[in-house]
Amino acid sequence: MEQLLILLIFLPVVGALVTAFTGNAAKHVALVFAVASLALTAVVAGQFIPDASTQFVVNLPWIQDLGIHFHAGIDGISLITVLLTNVLVPIIILASYQHNYKSPAGFFALILFMQAGLLVVFTAMDAFLFYIGWEAALIPIYFICAIWGGKDRIKVNMKFFVYTIAGSLFMLLGIIYLYLQNPAHNFDIQAFYQLHLDPVQQGWIFWSFFIAFAIKMPIFPFHTWQPDTYTEAPAAGTMLLSGIMLKMGIYGVIRWLLPIVPAGVQEWGNTVIVLSIIGIVYASLIAFKQKDAKRLIAYSSIAHVGLISAGIFALNTQGMQGAMIQMLSHGVNVIGLFFVLDIIFSRVKTNTIAELGGIAKSAPKLAIAFLIIVLGTVALPGTNGFIGEFLLLIGIYQYNIWAVVFAGLTVIFGAVYMFRLYQNIMLGKTNDLTAGFADIKGTEQIVLVIICTLIIVLGVYPKPILHLSEASVQQLLEQVNQKLTSVK
Amino acid sequence: MNNLTQTLQGVPLNHYIWLSAIIFTIGVMGVLTRRNAIVIFMSVELMLNAVNLLLTAFSVHSNDPSGQVFVFFIMALAAAEVAVGLSIIVMVYRNTQSTDINVLNRLKW
Amino acid sequence: MINLVWLVPLIPLLGFIINGLGRNTLSKNLIGFIGSSVIFISFVISIGIFLALGNDAVKSHEVFLFDWISAGSLKIPVSFLVDPLSSIMLLIITGIGFLIHVYSIGYMHDDEGFGKFFSYLNLFIFFMLLLVLGSNYIVMFIGWEGVGLCSYLLIGFWFTNSSYATAAKKAFVMNRIGDLGFLIAVFLIFTTFGSVEFSKIFPLAGNMLPGNSTIALIALLLFVGACGKSAQIPLFTWLPDAMAGPTPVSALIHAATMVTAGIYMIARSNVLFDLAPVVQHLIAIIGLATAVMGALVALTQTDIKKVLAYSTVSQLGYMFLGLGVGAYNGSFFHVITHAFFKALLFLCAGSVIHAMHHEQDMRHMGGLRKKLPVTFLTMLIGTIAISGLPPFSGFFSKDEILSHVYEYNKVMWAIGVFTAFLTAFYMFRMLFLTFFGKYRGTHHAEEKIHESPKSMTIPLIVLAVLSAIGGAIGIPESLGGSHWLSHWLAPVIQHHGEAPDHATEYILMAVSVVGVLISIAFAYSKYVKQNHVPVADEGQRSALAKLSYHKFYVDEIYDTLIRKPLDAISVFFYKVFDKKIIDGIVNGLGWSTSEASKGVRLLQSGNVGFYIFMMVVGIISLLLYTYLSL
Structure with missing residues (x-):
């Protein structure tokens, strides 16, 4: 069993190394490895027993003097994020097929390398390993954005990199503090769960971790790196960032924040929910008048993530389960949106909304796919977005009815800005730029069909996914509550 | 040999300390005030030797030979250092026709 | 017969899929035939259900299909409720729907989007049937938003006209305002009754006394939802604009069926409203x-x-x-x-x-x-x-x-x-x-x-x-x-x-x-x-006629009071708050670091004597520190 997880983590590493030496055939090699990872994930998911236990555990001594282990495992929560990563990476690679990137070998190798880093983050049961994965995932995306990005890439990338690194430094401090407090002197997550810290300590640890996670997600007011980076990064980079990487922050909150410092969460959770809800309204409002489509989606992503974060901090099963499924849904949807924008950009070399229009006339297939993705994003019932948003809102509702009134504005605002976007890009009369717009074909069509299928299947029959994580989520919440009562 | 040790131990430790302190201070002052690289170099040697003297004195005083072993290490190290240092100074002289350290102020900001 | 109720929405859905996929390949006659006949089959089944229910002593049947969402105590199945109210709605929707489909064959005959039109209409019927058949508020809500979507698609059917597209968007957004009310009402119902199933809620509510404030809030929020869908003040302005759609759509969606969903919902929840x-x-x-x-x-x-x-x-x-x-x-x-x-x-x-x-x-x-x-x-x-x-x-x-x-x-x-x-x-x-x-x-x-x-x-x-x-x-x-x-x-x-x-x-x-x-x-x-x-x-009009002709200027009022301020806030948030304040602080941190380093770097004068002096000062102060702290 444990070999399976090692294989799962290291297959992308091997893939990256192989891909790096394959020159122009890199995209095919990378795709093969990504699909192999996906197949492996399917095996793992198939063997996974949906209870609260951590399975496929690997625990190898690594740096023994410091009590560092290569300790990884998969429970329901991890499985969702692993699924997310390994489903989305092949899609992203396939979505990059249409581009002729310079030195493709490096590009695709970096994507696979990043995949490995993400898998480490999502399966690590050792804080040191988690941190290594956390930073390791950042390096490839830095190069992807810095080498293949738009014209402002260096400046924007610098900000992104420094911002996230600064955040993770706080987390490192927190981890070291916990390590020093831990009588067993190791980084094991279970040992961290058992620690008895007083509320003041917990408050400090809470913020040291939370800032790292909040920057990654990002939560208002730590979000300003994100629209710039999404706009300047190459399409694949934007998809990796928005589809998968921001889930690192969400996952971190669930795995490394709630159970370790429940008293801190109890004290500061309200603040976070308020920030999240401000973020929802604020980012939605900003999205209203964006001129650049990519930037609009970036702000909409901030709003969606704010909802997820508020749902998590509501600390109930519905909110948490909503967050789990919304992580998947948001990943699929946002990748779909950015891919559509990428297709448009590759045809007409602009993502400025005012210059577009009437594309539906010349590209009906693209219009349908785009519409389905938009519907998923605005959480129409029957699409994946609804399941998550509904559960999240009902979770937030149980926290506070006013919170849900404001958080629920996303239902209205989301419709406003997404349909404005759709209308201004796809509907209306064609102009000189869009008149000869070619409809989707080949890999573009495959990618969009996959995405649209995921959107509808997840929306109509979400039960298998919800079932995977339910036991783990409930155990986690119990753990938090138990610890809270024991502190009192 | 025994005699020598006894003679040396006859001199009170304080004298050694004072002497080496004086030599060390001369070395420090030399380094601080002189601008000629070679003189500075010599002053550094002076400081090293002041320390050597102290080490030897304590070694004899407490009958522990490891202090003197240290001294040998330091001497060997100093020799190596001199070799490198002097060659740098020679190179500097060849390039600037001077051994004044104030000429070497380009390594900044 | 009643157990076959799932066929009623399923068949239009099949029609949607067939017509949707074959919209460019199938002939217009075939598309029209498929589109209308699926509704007709549903209509026949609905008649069967109606008759069966009439002969049945039990007037309420739940038909369970599958579990949809479950999280903790929240369990939402997709199941249908057949009772007098829904059975009669089935007849109206499929019956009038069928007639309008037939009519559309003639009306839309020369339109290039013929196949698209029929697939949308079939999809609409599917969602409308879900709306009336749902045995809980969430399945109702699927239909509720689904018909909103179809309304959007069909109002904007001739989307190259951008004012039509705007009308479609307006309809969707205004409906969404109501939908939020509906959604929050559902949350309240869930926390009050522990379920969203009609069959659990209404008996429980029957035991409550009138004037209960929670129930009043639920009723109010449901009514907000109904306002959006059924075009009541203040959310009615989308309906006149919705006339941008083809006329059969106006007949089916914006007159006969969808807009009456709010009335259906309130009639369905009459127990709550009576309280x-x-x-x-x-x-x-x-x-x-x-x-x-x-x-x-x-x-x-x-x-x-x-x-x-x-x-x-x-x-x-x-x-x-x-x-x-x-x-x-x-x-x-x-x-x-x-x-x-x-x-x-x-x-x-x-x-x-x-x-x-x-x-x-x-x-x-x-x-x-x-x-x-x-x-x-x-x-x-x-x-x-x-x-x-x-x-x-x-x-x-x-x-x-x-x-x-x-x-x-x-x-x-x-x-x-x-x-x-x-x-x-x-x-x-x-x-x-x-x-x-x-x-x-x-x-x-x-x-x-x-x-x-x-x-x-x-x-x-x-x-x-x-x-x-x-x-x-x-x-x-x-x-x-x-x-x-x-x-x-x-x-x-x-x-x-x-x-x-x-x-x-x-x-x-x-x-x-x-x-x-x-x-x-x-x-x-x-x-x-x-x-x-x-x-x-x-032309010249009297003041009153002018007021009426310009629809009491409600659109203009909404524009000035809501849309324009929101847009202004949006620009303000983006250009001032986001770019200047938040990003200003972030960039300011970076800027102040680099400014500080400009000052500090002057210490690096390149003067070796100064370096050595500083070194000695450093050593001495360290010694002093150790000496003093002993």
Whole structure:
């Protein structure tokens, strides 16, 4: 069993190394490895027993003097994020097929390398390993954005990199503090769960971790790196960032924040929910008048993530389960949106909304796919977005009815800005730029069909996914509550 | 040999300390005030030797030979250092026709 | 038979998939045939279910399909509820839906988006059926938002016209405002009753006392949802704009079925609303206000579809008025009759528009009676029905609502009856302007005018018959009937509003009939005898007419009060708050670091003597520190 997880983590590493030496055939090699990872994930998911236990555990001594282990495992929560990563990476690679990137070998190798880093983050049961994965995932995306990005890439990338690194430094401090407090002197997550810290300590640890996670997600007011980076990064980079990487922050909150410092969460959770809800309204409002489509989606992503974060901090099963499924849904949807924008950009070399229009006339297939993705994003019932948003809102509702009134504005605002976007890009009369717009074909069509299928299947029959994580989520919440009562 | 040790131990430790302190201070002052690289170099040697003297004195005083072993290490190290240092100074002289350290102020900001 | 209910929505869904995939490859005849026949099959099954339910002693059947969402104590199955209320809705949706599909074959025949149109229509029927069949609020909500989507797609069907696309977006967004209310109501229901299933909620609610504030809040929020979907004040402005869609869509979605979803939902939740008299009062007031406003605006409109749209708003207001006074039966009765005659009127308007080659302005019509005899006759029937003259269907349902209102509040009744007079006036105004007098267009266009094909006129005739005799299902006891509908609905709607005694009822009927006849006569004298034609857009109008013609400027008010401020806030947030303040702080941190380093780097003078001096100072101070701290 444990070999399976090692294989799962290291297959992308091997893939990256192989891909790096394959020159122009890199995209095919990378795709093969990504699909192999996906197949492996399917095996793992198939063997996974949906209870609260951590399975496929690997625990190898690594740096023994410091009590560092290569300790990884998969429970329901991890499985969702692993699924997310390994489903989305092949899609992203396939979505990059249409581009002729310079030195493709490096590009695709970096994507696979990043995949490995993400898998480490999502399966690590050792804080040191988690941190290594956390930073390791950042390096490839830095190069992807810095080498293949738009014209402002260096400046924007610098900000992104420094911002996230600064955040993770706080987390490192927190981890070291916990390590020093831990009588067993190791980084094991279970040992961290058992620690008895007083509320003041917990408050400090809470913020040291939370800032790292909040920057990654990002939560208002730590979000300003994100629209710039999404706009300047190459399409694949934007998809990796928005589809998968921001889930690192969400996952971190669930795995490394709630159970370790429940008293801190109890004290500061309200603040976070308020920030999240401000973020929802604020980012939605900003999205209203964006001129650049990519930037609009970036702000909409901030709003969606704010909802997820508020749902998590509501600390109930519905909110948490909503967050789990919304992580998947948001990943699929946002990748779909950015891919559509990428297709448009590759045809007409602009993502400025005012210059577009009437594309539906010349590209009906693209219009349908785009519409389905938009519907998923605005959480129409029957699409994946609804399941998550509904559960999240009902979770937030149980926290506070006013919170849900404001958080629920996303239902209205989301419709406003997404349909404005759709209308201004796809509907209306064609102009000189869009008149000869070619409809989707080949890999573009495959990618969009996959995405649209995921959107509808997840929306109509979400039960298998919800079932995977339910036991783990409930155990986690119990753990938090138990610890809270024991502190009192 | 025994005699020598006894003679040396006859001199009170304080004298050694004072002497080496004086030599060390001369070395420090030399380094601080002189601008000629070679003189500075010599002053550094002076400081090293002041320390050597102290080490030897304590070694004899407490009958522990490891202090003197240290001294040998330091001497060997100093020799190596001199070799490198002097060659740098020679190179500097060849390039600037001077051994004044104030000429070497380009390594900044 | 009842267990086959899942087939009813499934078959239209299949139609949607087949037509959607084959929209470019299948022939138009085949698409039209598939699109209509799936609805017809559903209709046949619905009849079967209706009959089976009639013979069954148990009046409520739940058909479980599969578990949809479950998280903790929240369990939401996809399951259907077959009871008198939903079974009758099934008949209306599939029945009228089928007729409109048939009509569309003729109406849309020359449109390049023929396949797309039919697939959307089928999808709409699917969602509408989900809405009425859902056995819990969430399945209802799927349908609720799904029909909103179809409405969006069909309003924006001719999307290359950007004002149509804007109308579609407006409809969706306004519906969404209501949907948020609905959604929060569902959350409240879940936390109050621990379930979202009708079969669990209503018995529990039955044990509660009226005036419970939580229930009142639930009812209020549900009503907000209904306002959005059923175009009540303040969320009604999307419906007139929705006329941008093809006319069969206006008939099916924006008159007969979707817009009545709010009434269906409130009738379904009547147990909850009965517990919240305050909310009921509010519903009555808003319903009445909407009815009056819709009628006043309809008086001066010149676009034939706009007249009908505002008339729909007004009629929906009536239904809400009925719901507010507790006359659930009356309101639901009006839903049915309205579905008949309003679908008929829209289809007739469509037939006129089709004949006039997409001219909708009544100022360019006139004298079409001879050219379009079938359309004229059927439209006449529809107009009489909506005006409320016996024995046509509208008379019975409107009368039932008004008599309950009379018992509830006399002033409201007076306003309601006055609105009925207005209705008769503007409807006959429309009829006279279109079919009487002389043709006002160009001679060239006049020659092209032709009666619509059979596929369009046959649905008109069927609907005309239904509009004429549809009232039979609810003839009140005072007129010797037995009110079959209220008996049929009795298992779902136990409580009825107060009805006046027979003598009062006769007087009320007489008042309204006489008033309506006077209104018609007035319209006749103005638009037929005096040949009055509404002035051009820029022409002189009295202040009141101007107010009415410009729809009370509600759109403009919303624009100034909501849209523009929000857009301004958006720009402010982005340009000032986000870029200057937040990003300013972030960039400021980086900037101050680099500025500080500019100062500190001066220490790095390159002077070796200075370095050594600093080193010595450092060593000495370290020594001092150790010495002092000992």
